[in-house]
Amino acid sequence: MTHWLIAPVLVPALLGSLMVLWMRHDLLQQRVFGLIGSLLTLAVALVLTGMAAGGEVHVYRLGNWPAPFGIVLMLDRLSALMLLLTAILAVVVQLYGVGSGWDRKGWHFHSLWQFQLMGLNGAFLTGDAFNLFVFFEVLLIASYGLMIHGGGPMRLRAGVQYISFNLAGSTLFLAALGTLYTVTGTLNMADMAERVAMMPVEDTALLRTGAVLLLLVFAIKAALVPLHFWLPSTYANAPGPVAALFAIMTKVGVYAIIRFFTLIFPQDSVTENIATDLILPAALITLTLGQIGVLGTRSLTRLAAYAVVASVGMLMISVARFDAQGLTAGLYYLIHSTLVGAALFLVVDLVAARRGGDFWLRLRPAIANTGLISALFFLTAIAVVGLPPLSGFLGKLMILNATMDDPWMAGIWSTILITSLVALVAFSRAGSILFWKAHEMDPEPGNDTDEGEAPKRGPIPTKLETDEPIQDVADSAAPWLAFLSTGTLLAGSVALTLFAGPLTRYLQGTADQLTSPQIYYESVLRQQEGSR
């Protein structure tokens, strides 16, 4: 039994606590150790991806207890993929947090970052349903801290909404788990899956209730309409790098839906097509509402938040098929939308920082570094909208291809194509207001003093001390680092396009693994020599 599987949980947990205890007042040490923690997690994720690529499911039995009784961690291709994606995103966005100076706007940025990573990694690795709940709480409590990082009335209010919504979601999660435990008598995912598969159809009313409750919980995390109401205000008011990291948080919900509804409640089990029937319409509405939100909002941060909602809708359309092709396309879009969604939040933050914290979509005199930032915005917009040549186009093409023989094909295709046009209009408008028309405005002579004053009175004062200026260019430690990390995320999108072939083969392997649950029964429940 290899101990690598526990490392993605242990490394951030240890470093996070060390930073709280020993480096509370030393930002430099926090930065160094925070980055070391994220880089170590990335290294471990690479090792685990190598292990999982072979196609077998690795199982780690905590305390060496045999499977249905003890908690297990399991590593398959999907977990490895999610771990790697999280680690890459965490490292790059953390660099942005350092470069833009966001990490010194409040306390414990880097240790909360590590706890967030711990929760995310644990949620992706665990093979126990109740343990999944615990890791959800770990990542949520870290995200509450990160979300209100920097403070300010708007952010705190949005934080209260965010916590309340998620607390209600957690109680729903417990209700769902309780229901499933009553029916199946187990919480181990593989064991539960095997018992559900053997259950007579006439006894499954309660089981189906549990499955739908669980779907609701994960739909809250994934922000599927009508459970998306927490997302726009939360993401729009979160600090830029935190919102960028949160791009992976909606994907945790998507991951959990994929995990539970391929392993425990697959299409041929007693719950039949319950997941598809509920998710597909919700996903279509999510995509439509998300893109309308992108077009309708007058705030840049909210525009990025609605782009996240739309991307979840798009990827759930494909995942809702729960077959190998749909999952492959969905997972490709998942990787793409995580990287690009994060890049969008970072670009928006770059813009807002150079306009004295003004994130509203309105004419202001041209900003500093306007050439570089407008290029970044242009590339991000291309990727988000899904125009060739970047990965958004390929992802959309794969989703269209996967839904070709769907009975809802006409509805799906027209929704995807029309909403893409809506997004194109929205991003063109935003870009021309921000970068083109700005040149027509003369920098007003009196405006310079205003810009010094305006930030302090802006909707979100991000400062902690009264004498510390709100985020602006002068405040960022190393602007080049901020540009570099934004560019790296976009380079990720380019890499997704260039290496689409090998990646798709890996994703096909992932989808094949997911659609044959017997592999999981076998590895988790049968092969237990080392455990007695």
Added chain:
Amino acid sequence: MEFLVASAVGAITAAGIYLILRLRTFAVVLGMTMLTYAINAFLFATGRLVVNKPPILLGHSNINPADYTDPLPQALVLTAIVISFGMTAVVVMMALGAFIEGGDDHINMPDDDRIMPTLKTLDDQKPEDETA
């Protein structure tokens, strides 16, 4: 007994849901607490309700499972209590922070979150808030 527990869970859940739909943070926090109580009682009942039976095995031979109650829900309830207690503390702190910084305890976001203030009102915002 089943009826008593089930109706208690139902009544507390109903009260909790009513309270979290209120527009002030205090009521919402109370509602959240009610909801977690109800869920804890519900989780406890998932192992079936039995009276006067221990959850821990006594001895190693001649074990009759019917003499014992299911220990797992008790462990789950314990975890759930700890987590929900911690979360309630967090939401109380956050609500207090929002009340102190924002000036009122409304749950809804103010209009400024969605509607673009004109550049003029952006500058005048602070004094306006204080007078209101």
